[in-house]
Amino acid sequence: MSRRTRITVKVLVWLACLTPLVLLLYRVWTDDLGANPISTITNTLGDWTLRLLLAALALTPLRLLFGIAWQMTLRRLLGLFAFAYAVLHFSVWVLVDHFFNWGQMLEDIVKRPYITVGMLTLTTLTPLAATSTAGAVKRLGARRWRRLHRLAYVAGVLAIVHFLWLAKVGRRDVYVYAAVLALLLGIRAWDAGRRALVRRRAPEKVAPAAVSRP
Numbered sequence: 001m002s003r004r005t006r007i008t009v010k011v012l013v014w015l016a017c018l019t020p021l022v023l024l025l026y027r028v029w030t031d032d033l034g035a036n037p038i039s040t041i042t043n044t045l046g047d048w049t050l051r052l053l054l055a056a057l058a059l060t061p062l063r064l065l066f067g068i069a070w071q072m073t074l075r076r077l078l079g080l081f082a083f084a085y086a087v088l089h090f091s092v093w094v095l096v097d098h099f100f101n102w103g104q105m106l107e108d109i110v111k112r113p114y115i116t117v118g119m120l121t122l123t124t125l126t127p128l129a130a131t132s133t134a135g136a137v138k139r140l141g142a143r144r145w146r147r148l149h150r151l152a153y154v155a156g157v158l159a160i161v162h163f164l165w166l167a168k169v170g171r172r173d174v175y176v177y178a179a180v181l182a183l184l185l186g187i188r189a190w191d192a193g194r195r196a197l198v199r200r201r202a203p204e205k206v207a208p209a210a211v212s213r214p
């Protein structure tokens, strides 16, 4: 892929990731948030956090299935956008739901399991965002960096549990997200199994998994 095409794709991804936020701000501006505005804002930001997280997690399975690698350069961008949406989602809870009432927040975290899991998800994503730079890969070393960034799948599972726990009976979208994550995890597991098998048969043939530039 040429440098020009790569830049165009990145600009398009930036625009695609910013569009939901701009649309949400427009709805705030035009007072078009429905009967429960806070819930609409929190849910929209939560939905996009999950979608972007799944999009970031889909890049490696795409490489494994189709042998294409250009999309790997988008991993950092999508991951950081997912984190940014997560921070906004969390900020609405801190600012609007509780207005910095730490005691009340702690109580909410302890009492409501879906909040506990939401916090765990955000906590899992934080070190990944903090180590998303090329410098961090160098400092940690490729192997440790790769191992740490597998936590993205743990964050994906936690995000689904968070959503499952809060979703009202009859909602189908949460199961669609869960199925997508299961498929992505299944592809990674299949690849790990295939590699282990080849390694056992001919150890010298297995190349270490690539760490693409974040």
Ligand code: HEM
Binding pocket: 038, 039, 040, 042, 043, 044, 045, 046, 047, 049, 050, 053, 086, 089, 090, 093, 115, 118, 119, 120, 121, 122, 125, 159, 162, 163, 166
């Ligand atoms: C970091 C990863 C997170 C993801 C991927 C995520 C995702 C979601 C999703 C998908 C929803 C439901 C949206 C819908 O109903 O359409 C949601 C709702 C919600 N999340 Fe999160 N969440 C995360 C973290 C958090 C954190 C850290 C908190 C607060 C501590 C939180 C608090 C909430 C609340 C209160 C709702 C329900 C809002 C309502 O129904 O009024 N989430 N989240």
